[in-house]
Amino acid sequence: MDTEEIIAKGRRCINIEAEALAKTSAQLDSAFAQVAATVIDSLSDGQKLIFSGIGKSAHIARKLVGTFNSIGAPSTFLDPVNALHGDMGLCRKGDALFAFSNSGETEELLRLVPILKRFEVRTVAVTSMSDASLSKLCDQRLIYCADKEACPLDLAPTASSTASMAIGDALAMVILEWRAFSREDFVQFHPGGSIGKSLAASVDSIMRPTGQFAISSDEATCKECLQHMTNPNSGCIALTDENGKLSGIFTDGDIRRLVLEDADFLGKSVSSFMTQAPITINSGSLAVEALRIFENRKIDDLIVVDADFKPIGVIDGQDLTKVKMV
Known part of the structure; x- marks a missing residue:
């Protein structure tokens, strides 16, 4: 095959999988919402989610176990073969089982489901x-669309595995929003890796320290x-009282407004125009707390104060992108 033919075949595969995703999305209905409600009920009762499958479906199930665990939804994988030889001991009343089978005729799952319902x-x-038989056996169903596989032989799971993964991910993201899973929660379950490290960092490590604000x-x-403000190229200035404690903040936005409202403001005391009792964050706080303040309060600059309420740093909203927090 020449280069163009290779590229064309690659695009064909991706397009077939994309079509499966589009059709799966289009056919989502109230059954999807009902499954989401079932998951919420199980989790609210302190129960867990169980994912099971054979072959490629097992790999997808295991991946989704990781996804749901990462958003605080306790999940585990149950091998349907081993389940019939003792592993069903992990199952409890009220748990929710997700049985993955593209054909819906996987023998091991058809044997497992009736036993678990007991x-x-x-x-x-x-x-x-x-x-399919599996759809009829189970209490509920998530149906995805995979009219054909991207495999030229229409055998190797491609479009079907992509669509089944996607519908599982979609359910996970709905549950995440339903439970109001926050960035702080994300930090709790992701202490390692670049995301966890950046969110769990102290504001002291990302702020502009004395001399730079x-x-x-x-x-x-x-x-x-x-x-x-011009010397450190800062968008704000922290203002202090006679004891060195933070008393206000004066920003670029204030200056722009004053240029239009008071032509003689430059010679006047900044205390007449500053914002008193500005929003602050304490030294030692998590960076993710700063991010939450930026998102909720819609500000551009956040002053970091020490235990004596003296300004020791400033976090510019643009600084968050440098540490890959937004």
Whole structure:
């Protein structure tokens, strides 16, 4: 095959899988919402999610176990063969089982589901066949669309595995939002890796420390403050009282407004125009807490204060992108 033919065949595979995803998305209905409600009920009762499958479906099930665990939804994988030889001991009343089978006729799952229902385990078939035996056996079903595989022989799981993975991911993300899973929760379950490290970092490690942000007495004039802000190229200046404690903040936005409202503001005391009691964060706080403040309060700059409420640093909203927090 020449280069163009190789590229064309690669695109064909991706396009077939993309078509399966589009059709799966289009056919989502109330059954999907009902499965989501079942998951919430199980988790709210302190129960867990169980994922099971054979072959490629087992790999997908294991991946989704990791996804749900990562969002705080306790999950485990159950090998359907081993389940029939003792592993069903992990199942409890109220758990929710997700049985993955593209054909819906996987023998091991067809043997497993009726036994688990005796344990009063809630069962969900994840398959492309709504009228398959597995769909009929289970309490609920998630049906994805895979009219054909990207494999030229229409044998190797490609479109079907992609679609089944996607519908599982979709369910996980719905559960994440339903449970109001926050960035702080994400840090709790992801202490390692670059994401966890950046979110779990201290604000002291990402702030602009003394010497790299503008600070002045609140008795200074607006012109003097503007000069201080220009030197460290800062979008704000932290203002302090006679004891060195934070008393206010003066920003680029304030200056732009004053240019239009008061042409003589430069010679006046900044205390007349500063924002008193500005939003702050304590030294030692998690960086993810700073991120939450930026998102909730819609500010551009956040002042870091020490135990005596003295400004020791400033976090610019743009600094968060440098540490891959947004």
